[in-house]
Amino acid sequence: MADGLCDIGLIGLGVMGRNLALNMAEHGFPVAVYNRTRDRTEEFVQNEVQGLDIHPAYTLEEFVRLLRRPRSIVLMVTAGAPVDAVIQEIAPLLGEGDLLVDGGNSRYTDTDRRVGSLSARGLLYLGMGISGGELGARFGPSMMPGGPKEGFERIRPILEAASAKVDQDPCVAYMGKGSAGHYVKMVHNGIEYGIEQLIAESYDLMRQGLGLDNDALHRIFEEWNQEELSSYLIEITGRIFLQNDPKTGKRLIDVILDVAGQKGTGIWTSQEAMELRVPTPTIDTAVSMRCVSGLKDERRLAAKVLKGPSPAIRQDPGTFVPKVRNGLYAAMIVTYAQGMALLHRASTARRYDLDLESVARIWRGGCIIRAALLEDIRIAFQKKAGLQNLLMDPGLGRGIMDRQADWREVVGAAAGAGIPVPGLAVSLFYFDAYRRERLPANLIQAQRDFFGAHTYERVDEKGSFHTEWE
Numbered sequence: 001m002a003d004g005l006c007d008i009g010l011i012g013l014g015v016m017g018r019n020l021a022l023n024m025a026e027h028g029f030p031v032a033v034y035n036r037t038r039d040r041t042e043e044f045v046q047n048e049v050q051g052l053d054i055h056p057a058y059t060l061e062e063f064v065r066l067l068r069r070p071r072s073i074v075l076m077v078t079a080g081a082p083v084d085a086v087i088q089e090i091a092p093l094l095g096e097g098d099l100l101v102d103g104g105n106s107r108y109t110d111t112d113r114r115v116g117s118l119s120a121r122g123l124l125y126l127g128m129g130i131s132g133g134e135l136g137a138r139f140g141p142s143m144m145p146g147g148p149k150e151g152f153e154r155i156r157p158i159l160e161a162a163s164a165k166v167d168q169d170p171c172v173a174y175m176g177k178g179s180a181g182h183y184v185k186m187v188h189n190g191i192e193y194g195i196e197q198l199i200a201e202s203y204d205l206m207r208q209g210l211g212l213d214n215d216a217l218h219r220i221f222e223e224w225n226q227e228e229l230s231s232y233l234i235e236i237t238g239r240i241f242l243q244n245d246p247k248t249g250k251r252l253i254d255v256i257l258d259v260a261g262q263k264g265t266g267i268w269t270s271q272e273a274m275e276l277r278v279p280t281p282t283i284d285t286a287v288s289m290r291c292v293s294g295l296k297d298e299r300r301l302a303a304k305v306l307k308g309p310s311p312a313i314r315q316d317p318g319t320f321v322p323k324v325r326n327g328l329y330a331a332m333i334v335t336y337a338q339g340m341a342l343l344h345r346a347s348t349a350r351r352y353d354l355d356l357e358s359v360a361r362i363w364r365g366g367c368i369i370r371a372a373l374l375e376d377i378r379i380a381f382q383k384k385a386g387l388q389n390l391l392m393d394p395g396l397g398r399g400i401m402d403r404q405a406d407w408r409e410v411v412g413a414a415a416g417a418g419i420p421v422p423g424l425a426v427s428l429f430y431f432d433a434y435r436r437e438r439l440p441a442n443l444i445q446a447q448r449d450f451f452g453a454h455t456y457e458r459v460d461e462k463g464s465f466h467t468e469w470e
Helices: 015-026 038-047 060-065 081-093 108-119 133-139 149-162 180-209 214-224 232-240 265-275 281-293 296-305 317-349 356-362 373-383 394-401 404-417 422-434 441-452
Strands: 008-011 031-034 054-056 072-075 099-102 124-131 142-146
Touching (some): 008 060, 015 031, 031 038, 031 060, 038 054, 060 081, 072 081, 081 099, 081 108, 099 108, 099 149, 108 124, 124 133, 124 149, 124 180, 142 356, 180 214, 180 232, 180 317, 180 422, 214 317, 265 281, 265 317, 281 317, 317 356, 317 373, 317 394, 394 404
Parallel strands (some): 099 124
Antiparallel strands (some): 124 142
């Protein structure tokens, strides 16, 4: 900080904010930091800064004075009203051309609103999705900035230095205008919901269905992580099965309550997909199953009165487990395909002009849904930038078709044993629906015309028709 000023400022020293500040400073960029509560700032400086070029401020006025003009400030505060509150406080202290970057999980509609209101005041505003959790923020996340291009270019060296790297390629890229960055992060999280549900169902099939213990499950997921399923979520799943609970001495996984939380981004993805009429049934199902998990008291009662088959799959684990792996892999392709199809539609509908190859590229490292499969997805969009659905890529489509027999058997075995696998099942049925030239929607349209005179189209001539069915 030769001139006494910092390259970038960061507001919000929660888990993500403090780690991102350390990351940027460690890469040689002086960082000014501010937190609403003074104690947290003092604790951070005393215990974590360790000689890095990080400069604390205890008022917003002091914070702004620490920054080189034009100023660049990253907001790492809770999405929603807290972001608006910080903007309201700091905007009067800024000058024309200063840049605010929202690094939280803000809803894209809020980002659009803020971009418009701040641009009228001469300020630049980027909405930047950040994925990777605590370790990602500290050692290299995937970052998805959107908004005014000049704002991105100003802090591009800092973001590229702090981001995750895959073959020296930084996992950050400009997504597009307006709220493109937060929109892409929203869909990222929707895909994350879907994949987590699929993995949980695969676990249930092997734990409840086959009766495998945690050591066996650890070995299976560790093996899967060395193969085509290699991904961050598969990796951490394998590690989870070995964790002991210090209170009981049992494996921790067996004492965790079966209720999954959610913060809303999966719901937003499903809502947006329905708004744009893009089918994302795997993501929708994942959201619904988290809601079902929350009905714990109801499920306790239902388990006593609603009877079904015993959850036992009487097959040799040595032959059935590879089939589960193949079904999981095929369903994962479908989940990515649904998310990317939504981004393809939104690129035009929301005027983002997204580069889906870049999206796949920056998701390969740092983020929660990073997976070996994303390199195949990147290549698919490199070959055909306008690809509407990944299932139409020859390589990915073949990957599903080669595994569909095992996938179908797994879903059938689960149904026979009464083990709920709605994610695996709906992914399969999406594949079947997408590949059929003719669906029974003709009957639905006939019903709509019967009771509501909604008209229908014909297969043999153009136009809109109505029948007096009575």
